[in-house]
Amino acid sequence: MSKLKPILPKAKAREAMEEIKPAFASQEAVTEANRCLYCYDAPCIMACPTGIDIPGFIKKIAYDNVKGAARTILTANILGNSCARVCPTKVLCEGACVLEDRDHDPIDIGRLQRYATDRVLETGEQVVAVSPLKSGKKVALIGGGPASLGCAAELVRLGHEAVVFEKKEHPGGLNTYGIAYYKMKPEISLAEVEMIEKLGVEFRCGIEVGTDLAVDKILQEFDAVFLGIGLGQGRRLAIPGEDLPEVADAIDFIAEIHSQPLETVKLGKNVVVLGCGNTAIDAVSQAKRLGAESATILYRRSEEEMSAYGFEYALAKSERCEFMFQVAPVEILETNGHVSGIRLAKTDSNAQPITGSEFTVNCDHVIKALGQTKMEKTLLEWFPKLKLGAGGKIEVDPLTQETSIPGVYAGGDAANGGAEVVNAVAEGKRAALHLHQTFTGEAVTPPAQTTRYGIEPPFGSGFYEPVRVSG
Ligand SMILES: Cc1cc2nc3c(=O)[nH]c(=O)nc-3n(C[C@H](O)[C@H](O)[C@H](O)COP(=O)(O)OP(=O)(O)OC[C@H]3O[C@@H](n4cnc5c(N)ncnc54)[C@H](O)[C@@H]3O)c2cc1C
Ligand code: SF4
Structure with a gap:
């Protein structure tokens, strides 16, 4: 039995864990939006792994079209609200903002993005369009974190079925269970999951694939599989005293x-x-x-x-x-x-x-806090021929996220070794776009790709227009 105890009373604990970035009031948001230069070939878009049309949504905020701004954001990045809170914006979009080079503060893109998407998350209004045409194709997504959520939402938007299998009680992965509380409360992640469910994604929680459900069974039932299982347990220290209760x-x-x-x-x-x-x-x-x-x-x-x-x-x-x-x-x-x-x-x-x-x-x-282990053992039990890269990451084609096994895709921490929420969403979305092309023959331009080390060409400038989408 551990000797650890709660320390603060309820009110103090809540106050201490309040979000560090307060939300913009309407007038503040409009004023901030009006500082944007609406750059041609905007570097902020190139710096966003999901290629959000940042000047586009900022302009909508400047004209008080908050719902339109939210639609621009969520169409490019379905987790645009949590990314507004948790993205390292200082090294991504805001780090690339031209105003910084001119000795001004960069545009507060994260808070503007939050301002626009908070509204639709609060009201539950559906602003993202879903294709009325259905392909009849079904994809299973193993793991319910940001990578699978990004992939599943894009699949249903493009007219395909998506079923997410999650071992925990709630989906959201580390967005629900791992992000620092003062950056984002778990309720935000769950509200995003609800929005994705309303788009048409099916969630089957409390099912551990490999234990409660065999992978072979999934392969028989579905047209393709996306692996979004994240990373494994924390690493051990291997020193005396490591197993003490505290x-x-x-x-x-x-x-x-x-x-x-x-x-x-x-x-x-x-x-x-x-x-x-x-x-x-x-x-x-x-x-x-x-x-x-x-x-x-x-x-x-x-x-x-x-x-x-x-x-x-x-x-x-x-x-x-x-x-x-x-x-x-x-x-x-x-x-x-x-x-x-x-x-x-x-x-x-x-x-x-x-x-x-x-x-x-x-x-x-x-x-x-020594890092997480990879899931090589589990993955090789599921797919003995799956190619793994350095350090046990799943090897994928960087243009499509397809693994060495046709029809099996992967993204997020399991494939990139551990990056950010926005990278997981971008990779999930890229897999969905390739699956769509495979299922229908229609191509959709993928978003720009950025890593924490800088922008990786070669996708050209940012945002994309999905085909066959109405609403
Ligand atoms: C403590 C911590 C703080 C972080 N803070 C930030 C931050 O502030 N900003 C940021 O951008 N990024 C942050 N990250 C990184 C970010 O959370 C991850 O990059 C992102 O969550 C990866 O998404 P994912 O979908 O690949 O994996 P995960 O979020 O790990 O989701 C994987 C899901 O798969 C499920 N799963 C695994 N195996 C199975 C199975 N066999 N059957 C069914 N389900 C299964 C898991 O339960 C989990 O829900 C943080 C990471 C950690 C660890
Ligand atoms: S780089 Fe800065 S100023 Fe230019 S469009 Fe992006 S946010 Fe606006």
């Missing part, structure tokens, strides 16, 4: 925050988080917000080498989270079967422990 994985810690009332989330007074990627930052920030006296990141490399975005790091520091660089965990210490500290070694410039440098830090809660 040691948790960051993904499980964050999932707990999303699945129960905030005031019941248990944590220690002195929390340490191992790792320094974006997940580690999310975990440390949430521990501090929920009342930990100290919340400290321990990282074996230097400040310059951490993989967390600079703006996430700055946010955590502003919340008085602490950071120790060049230290590696050696042992998690216990007193009477409970965590009482962690023994660390200083590391050299190659992140190797320095002999004789060990010291102890007091803590009562250890959260591991």
Whole structure:
């Protein structure tokens, strides 16, 4: 039994986890929209993996056509509302905005996108058009995260059937269970799922493919399969003390925050988080917000080498989270079967422990944010001939998302190794466009593709017009 306890009362816990980016009021949104230069060949569009027509929707906001703006956004990216909240806009669309080069603040694209899409999510109004023509083709999507949602929504829009199999109680994947609460509440993800369901996507939740339902059965029933199963469990440390009751994985810690009332989330007074990627930052920030006296990141490399975005790091520091660089965990210490500290070694410039440098830090809660494992074993059990690439990622044709097995597609973290929500949606959508072409012979121009490392041509400028869609 763990000794962790809830710390803050209900009202304080809720206040502490309020969304960090407040919504625009109408007049603010119109004023911000009017700053846009409506650039020709707009770089912000090129920087969006889903190729949203950003100046197009901003212009609609400037003319108070909020529903039209939402339609432009959601037609290109069905998770446009959650992306408005969780996308690293500073390195994507806003990072590419020409105003930044002219010593002005870039357009606040994320908040404008949220302003437009909040309205339709709140009212439940259906603004995205669905083809009245039906092909009779059926696609099974394994996993209910952003990749499958992006693919399934596009398939039904183009006139095909889409059935999503999700092992958890609710669909949405990490959007529902993994994003930092102060960026997006799980209700937002579930409202998006509801909107996608209204488009015509069928969800079968609580079904773990491979355990509750054989893949062969799916292959018999469906014309094609999309694999959107994300990544596996958090990595293990393999040091003494790892199985003590106050040691948790960051993904499980964050999932707990999303699945129960905030005031019941248990944590220690002195929390340490191992790792320094974006997940580690999310975990440390949430521990501090929920009342930990100290919340400290321990990282074996230097400040310059951490993989967390600079703006996430700055946010955590502003919340008085602490950071120790060049230290590696050696042992998690216990007193009477409970965590009482962690023994660390200083590391050299190659992140190797320095002999004789060990010291102890007091803590009562250890959260591991060491990355997630891949799902190679499961995938090879399902498809023994499936080609896997470096590090166990599913190998796909980058233009179509088709795997080495004809009719089997993949996207999102399982195929890209772990990127952002917007990449998962873009990849799902690309698979749907190729499936559509395979089913009907009609081609649809795919969206531009961007990675966290920059824009990857060669799709040309951004947004696309789906064919055969009316409404
Ligand atoms: C802690 C954390 C914070 C993040 N924060 C951000 C952020 O702020 N912004 C951002 O853009 N990105 C963020 N990301 C990344 C983003 O969440 C992922 O890139 C995105 O969710 C990937 O979508 P996906 O559909 O590929 O996988 P997932 O979201 O992981 O969804 C996969 C789904 O498949 C289901 N599944 C797996 N196996 C089976 C099976 N056998 N049968 C049925 N269902 C199955 C799972 O239950 C899950 O629901 C974060 C990731 C983590 C871990
Ligand atoms: S780059 Fe900036 S100014 Fe130009 S269209 Fe995009 S948001 Fe507007």
